[in-house]
Amino acid sequence: xxxxxxxxxxxxxxxxxxxxxxxxxxxxxxxxxxxxxxxxxxxxxxxxxxxxxxxxxxxxxxxxxxxxxxxxxxxxxxxxxxxxxxxxxxxxxxxxxxxxxxxxxxxxxxxxxxxxxxxxxxxxxxxxxxxxxxxxxxxxxxxxxxxxxxxxxxxxxxxxxxxxxxxxxxxxxxxxxxxxxxxxxxxxxxxxxxxxxxxxxxxxxxxxxxxxxxxxxxxxxxxxxxxxxxxxxxxxxxxxxxxxxxxxx
Numbered sequence: 531x532x533x534x535x536x537x538x539x540x541x542x543x544x545x546x547x548x549x550x551x552x553x554x555x556x557x558x559x560x561x562x563x564x565x566x567x568x569x570x571x572x573x574x575x576x577x578x579x580x581x582x583x584x585x586x587x588x589x590x591x592x593x594x595x596x597x598x599x600x601x602x603x604x605x606x607x608x609x610x611x612x613x614x615x616x617x618x619x620x621x622x623x624x625x626x627x628x629x630x631x632x633x634x635x636x637x638x639x640x641x642x643x644x645x646x647x648x649x650x651x652x653x654x655x656x657x658x659x660x661x662x663x664x665x666x667x668x669x670x671x672x673x674x675x676x677x678x679x680x681x682x683x684x685x686x687x688x689x690x691x692x693x694x695x696x697x698x699x700x701x702x703x704x705x706x707x708x709x710x711x712x713x714x715x716x717x718x719x720x721x722x723x724x725x726x727x728x729x730x731x732x733x734x735x736x737x738x739x740x741x742x743x744x745x746x747x748x749x750x751x752x753x754x755x756x757x758x759x760x761x762x763x764x765x766x767x768x769x770x771x772x773x774x775x776x777x778x779x
Contacts, residue, residue, distance in 0.1 A: 532627060533599070534592050534778060535560075535574075536619040541585045541764065542652040543614050548579050556580075556615060560591070563610040567603070568595055577629045577772045578636065581724070583652070583764035590772045592629040619779045627776070635699070635773035637717040640730045641766040645710035655766035660712060663737035665705060668712070670743045671733045672701040674750065675716075683749040683756050684732070686724035694753065696720050703733070717771075724761055731760030 537560075545553035549561075557574055564572040577590040599620065600606065607617050643650065644660035675681075675698050682694040697719040704713040714730050735741035741758055749756045772778070 531598070532592055532594050532623050532625050534590055534621050534623050534627065534629060535617055536779060537589050537591065537615060537617040538587050539585065539589065539616070540614040540653070541580060541583050543612070544582070546580050546582045546584065547576050547586075547589075557591075559612065559615060560617075563607055564593060566610055567600070567606055568597065570596055575629050577633050578721075578769070579723075580767075580769060581764055584767045584769070585653070586769040588771050589769060590629045590633070590774075590778060592623065592627065594625075621779060623776075632774050632776075633772050634719055634775060635717060635771075636719070636721060636769065637715070637771035638721070638726045639716075639768045639770050640714040640726060640762070641768070642712045642714070642730070642734075642762075643710055652765050654711070655763050657734075659738065660734075661710075663712075663734065664739075665703065665712070665737065667737040667743065668703045668714075668733045671729075671736050671746050672703055672714070672716075674743065674747055675701045675729065678750045680753055681722055681725060681750070682753040683746075684725045684728040685722035686728075686761075689723040691722060694722060696722065696725075701729070726767060727761045727764065728759060730762045730766075732756060734762065735760050 539556050544556050547556045549555045549558045561572055561574050572593050574591050574593045604617060641654040642660055643654045643656055644658050646656055680694045681696055685694055699717040701716045732746055735758055736743055745757055
């Protein structure tokens with residue numbers, strides 16, 4: 531049987547989603563817990579990769595198991611997992627269902643604050659200079675993005691991708707005044723490596739006057755690198771939603 535899992539994780543303790551030879555990943559931690567619980571080797575396929583330190587509020591993965599799942603599967607699995615990972619739901623899906631390839635829409639948020647918060651360490655980018663940013667210019671850069679369908683300026687070098695095309699549905703900044711928090715929201719069918727962090731970096735540099743919106747527009751028009759790249763820290767980045775052509779709880 532094939533199963534879909536819906537889960538969330540705090541990315542601070544991990545080298546990212548994908549299994550790595552000498553570092554602890556979310557994938558490896560989940561596979562070890564499932565293999566222990568189900569008493570058979572389990573391999574897990576995720577809906578996508580997240581980098582070191584990046585979080586997921588809504589993540590979907592699938593696995594195959596020979597025997598039926600035991601009673602109290604979710605509570606037993608969560609008891610084997612560290613506090614940084616929580617599995618919320620499991621459901622049977624057709625054998626051809628695929629957590630990565632069937633996903634047609636993904637959403638991220640980036641949280642940026644200029645208020646120091648001892649409870650936000652690793653969960654938000656604390657950036658005191660943000661208080662000097664022109665918030666209208668943040669949105670000016672965000673408004674450029676849906677006008678294009680290729681995003682070479684916002685891809686890590688040596689990523690090995692075949693193309694830079696993404697169907698970007700929306701991009702906007704939200705100001706949460708009571709928290710002194712800026713939240714960037716973005717939704718697309720796919721994302722390039724490091725794309726969201728590089729986009730946020732371009733917005734920030736433009737809002738501080740270190741980059742011009744016209745320079746961002748020119749880079750997108752000609753699919754060339756920006757004159758100044760800034761990849762913001764992973765702390766504030768969250769995968770928040772994955773959509774499928776069928777119902778996933």
